[in-house]
Ligand SMILES: Nc1ncnc2c1ncn2[C@@H]1O[C@H](COP(=O)(O)OP(=O)(O)O)[C@@H](O)[C@H]1O
């Protein structure tokens with residue numbers, strides 16, 4: 234892999250949580266490198282540390298050991314402000330629960346990352362309307378999250394994660410609360426957007442039927458990532 238095509242490079246990531254006087258090791262030396270536009274799935278049993286891994290890779294939580302580079306820029310060792318800046322520039326995040334702001338319309342929710350990056354409301358909303366149109370939600374822009382279906386909410390959440398043209402979108406069980414059809418539609422949307430925009434996706438998923446759409450599938454076992462061979466996913 235050419236250095237310039239690597240969007241995320243994590244080496245020797247260790248993460249422990251204090252538990253009373255003891256500490257439990259959740260990540261025990263994770264190495265992970267993602268190329269531009271690559272789609273990588275992470276699977277693993279509940280409690281294996283998948284969410285913790287995404288959080289540290291996004292700079293939302295500290296590591297105990299290891300290095301993380303985002304588009305070549307150091308994340309793990311950076312200040313909170315520098316991490317926030319890196320995240321706003323390069324990353325988008327999709328959660329299992331949509332995490333949309335309930336008082337904001339779909340349009341305002343999608344526009345928010347652009348507003349935080351300093352764009353005017355007019356431009357931010359123009360771009361957001363265009364993306365919502367493109368993903369089939371043009372007629373829903375003024376709806377509040379509570380007025381949307383679960384599948385629609387997750388599509389808005391994906392739009393919000395992509396609106397600022399990040400290089401990497403991380404998603405933590407984004408289809409976990411959806412019915413089979415909505416889940417398949419959401420996955421298809423993420424694939425389409427990654428192919429058309431070159432954005433890399435790092436997706437934690439429990440759904441084996443999704444795995445064939447990824448370039449690589451990794452499993453988190455005993456605090457380390459292992460490759461799953463393509464034959465294992467059916
Ligand atoms: N903030 C925290 N404080 C203490 N323990 C935590 C914290 N977050 C996660 N853990 C523990 O770390 C382990 C991994 O959790 P998590 O990353 O949420 O796993 P997964 O997403 O794979 O289900 C669990 O044992 C969990 O209880």
Ligand SMILES: [Mg+2]
Nearest residue numbers: 283284285405
């Ligand atoms: Mg989790």
